[in-house]
Amino acid sequence: GDSVTQMEGPVTLSEEACLTINCTYTATGYPSLFWYVQYPGEGLQLLLKATKADDKGSNKGFEATYRKETTSFHLEKGSVQVSDSAVYFCALRPEYGNKLVFGAGTILRVKS
């Protein structure tokens, strides 16, 4: 079945460091891919998305590119801030389907 694997955390970085959180997926066809973020005490929020191969999603300085050949959707940011501390979830929606399939989440801690 469809699945998402993302790097384990926690990831601890200093402010202004570069961030990469790896995400790979298993799915048939062409799923849509997402990154969700959960800030402390808040609900899940969509951070960015890509719906077809080679699309790049971007928001708030974060980027991720849909790589069909490597079945990956790695999250990147060039300079993290303390306010980026949160749990990040990679997810897919199957090509023909509605439900989201999530990875286990990666905790990001940014120190000042």
Place this chain on the structure above:
Amino acid sequence: GAGVSQSPRYKVAKRGQDVALRCDPISGHVSLFWYQQALGQGPEFLTYFQNEAQLDKSGLPSDRFFAERPEGSVSTLKIQRTQQEDSAVYLCASSLARVSGRSSYNEQFFGPGTRLTVL
């Protein structure tokens, strides 16, 4: 505007009790989803409604779990005879329109969740 709301935010139940969790989706949203998030894990799909029709309940873990959306708006997830393994955060999400195929995507907006602890 108002987002997805869920109540109660926290629920403690004794093993064997029945619980009911409520979800108020964003007004006008056709699709409604329930997910279960165990501690340290990502959310896992439970069930999906399009208006009042429950189109997919493949993720419900047992026949103790039951969901309804009788008027196509508010939804209730009921868990009968709760067990310790039911302890989790239950998330509700809604989206504006029906979703089919890859040609249409509608963002799922999530509520804050109900944290259920079964003692």
